[in-house]
Amino acid sequence: MTKNIINKNFLTKVLDKSNQGIHIVDSNGTTLYYNKTAEEIDGISKEEILGKNMKDLVKTGLFSRSVALDVIESCKQKEVVQYINDRVVIATGVPITKDKELEAVVVFVKDSKVLRDMTLQLQDLLIENNYMAKNLSKYNSKYLKEGIIISNSKAMQRIMKVANRVSKLETPIFLLGEPGCGKTMFAKYIHENSLRIDKPFIKLDCSAIPKSIIETEMFDDENSYNGSLLKQAEGGTLFIDEIADMPLPCQQRLVYELNRIKNSMKSHGASPSIRIIAASNENISKNISDGKFRMDLYYLLNIIPIKIPPLRERSEDIIPLINLFLNKYNEFYNEDKSISPNCKKFLINYSWPGNVRELENIIERLVVTSDTDVIDVEHVEEFINNFYTKIDDGKTFKEKVESYEKKLILEYSKQVSSIKELSILAGINESTLRKKIERFNLNITFS
Numbered sequence: 454m455t456k457n458i459i460n461k462n463f464l465t466k467v468l469d470k471s472n473q474g475i476h477i478v479d480s481n482g483t484t485l486y487y488n489k490t491a492e493e494i495d496g497i498s499k500e501e502i503l504g505k506n507m508k509d510l511v512k513t514g515l516f517s518r519s520v521a522l523d524v525i526e527s528c529k530q531k532e533v534v535q536y537i538n539d540r541v542v543i544a545t546g547v548p549i550t551k552d553k554e555l556e557a558v559v560v561f562v563k564d565s566k567v568l569r570d571m572t573l574q575l576q577d578l579l580i581e582n583n584y585m586a587k588n589l590s591k592y593n594s595k596y597l598k599e600g601i602i603i604s605n606s607k608a609m610q611r612i613m614k615v616a617n618r619v620s621k622l623e624t625p626i627f628l629l630g631e632p633g634c635g636k637t638m639f640a641k642y643i644h645e646n647s648l649r650i651d652k653p654f655i656k657l658d659c660s661a662i663p664k665s666i667i668e669t670e671m672f673d674d675e676n677s678y679n680g681s682l683l684k685q686a687e688g689g690t691l692f693i694d695e696i697a698d699m700p701l702p703c704q705q706r707l708v709y710e711l712n713r714i715k716n717s718m719k720s721h722g723a724s725p726s727i728r729i730i731a732a733s734n735e736n737i738s739k740n741i742s743d744g745k746f747r748m749d750l751y752y753l754l755n756i757i758p759i760k761i762p763p764l765r766e767r768s769e770d771i772i773p774l775i776n777l778f779l780n781k782y783n784e785f786y787n788e789d790k791s792i793s794p795n796c797k798k799f800l801i802n803y804s805w806p807g808n809v810r811e812l813e814n815i816i817e818r819l820v821v822t823s824d825t826d827v828i829d830v831e832h833v834e835e836f837i838n839n840f841y842t843k844i845d846d847g848k849t850f851k852e853k854v855e856s857y858e859k860k861l862i863l864e865y866s867k868q869v870s871s872i873k874e875l876s877i878l879a880g881i882n883e884s885t886l887r888k889k890i891e892r893f894n895l896n897i898t899f900s
């Protein structure tokens with residue numbers, strides 16, 4: 454059985470511990486109780502006030518006014534600012550009634566010094582807040598200027614630095630990296646930060662168009678649809694994606710073009726008519742040793758090589774990328790989804806064979822398909838099964854990634870009715886997907 458300890462003695466102890474001053478007077482204004490904090494705030498001792506009437510104490514000048522007397526008169530709660538012994542005190546008088554008759558008045562007393570301290574703290578916070586807001590806007594404009602490129606990892610910060618440095622030069626650039634890791638994004642970024650920003654940025658994806666027409670598209674003004682790409686990119690940047698797929702005769706003409714650009718820069722110091730940025734996700738050295746890629750072209754392009762690491766090697770970028778895509782697709786689909794911490798952990802541990810493109814694609818699907826506001830591991834598992842591969846099965850990392858990719862492509866193919874839909878669902882561009890299907894020897898039929 455619990456003992457009821459709440460008696461008069463106990464309540465008096467509690468009131469004495471309060472950090473507010475408490476002053477109780479009866480309905481005539483005579484002080485019945487005055488706690489320790491009130492003594493400290495008012496600078497008046499219990500002995501000076503207990504059993505004395507407030508009217509007399511106001512007369513003697515000990516109090517400038519008495520809120521207790523105001524409350525006795527009006528029988529309503531009242532708040533006043535008082536000067537007691539040169540200190541500013543805030544006193545709130547509260548009437549206590551029994552059967553509608555006033556029984557007593559309790560006055561709660563606060564030292565304005567506390568409020569002053571709080572005001573000072575608030576001012577400090579406002580200053581800090583202002584400072585942070587300024588920095589945030591600086592950060593935001595930098596962020597926007599960089600076209601929202603997430604570069605939280607050291608590796609990406611290094612690449613951003615190189616990209617910033619080389620964007621103002623005219624030299625060719627060679628971007629290397631797995632599919633979906635951001636090569637096109639970097640090519641655009643370099644163009645947009647170069648002196649050619651007002652001129653065209655033209656992309657040629659050698660894996661997306663039949664090999665037989667690459668040369669025409671690139672060089673032939675008369676037979677290409679809109680004039681040659683070299684002509685279209687005049688004054689600007691020509692971005693040649695998947696250059697390893699470029700046919701040898703075309704490579705030869707590109708070597709000629711690059712040499713011409715180089716010589717004109719050397720002899721006239723002139724800006725080249727076109728800047729070339731090339732990209733490859735193939736093992737280009739293997740193509741060279743197989744005789745599929747010209748060594749001289751490789752050296753002409755490889756003056757500034759930038760290798761973009763796969764996402765699995767820069768896991769610090771995963772959370773900021775998740776947040777970026779979550780905001781983007783929440784806004785786009787007018788949703789307000791968030792991702793649980795467990796699910797984020799789960800996504801950090803995934804190997805992302807399709808790199809940033811796959812991550813973006815999965816976040817978009819999660820925003821659209823999850824039936825709760827908080828996206829959890831179970832929702833992700835619907836898309837990605839067998840997240841974790843066994844470590845000790847004797848396969849190399851690449852083999853594991855490939856076998857996982859095969860599984861995913863087959864699984865996704867069951868949900869769509871064409872290669873185009875499959876490429877959208879998987880977040881891989883169509884030509885890369887076709888190549889993968891061919892390389893993995895997958896037998897895919899669409900319903």
Ligand SMILES: Nc1ncnc2c1ncn2[C@@H]1O[C@H](COP(=O)(O)OP(=O)(O)OP(=O)(O)O)[C@@H](O)[C@H]1O
Binds near residue numbers: 603639777
């Ligand atoms: N660091 C990053 N920050 C923000 N978005 C990124 C980042 N890296 C890639 N992306 C986004 O991921 C998607 C894929 O990137 P991108 O197309 O540049 O890859 P890629 O390497 O050119 O792929 P592929 O080799 O298949 O052509 C794009 O939507 C791009 O904007």
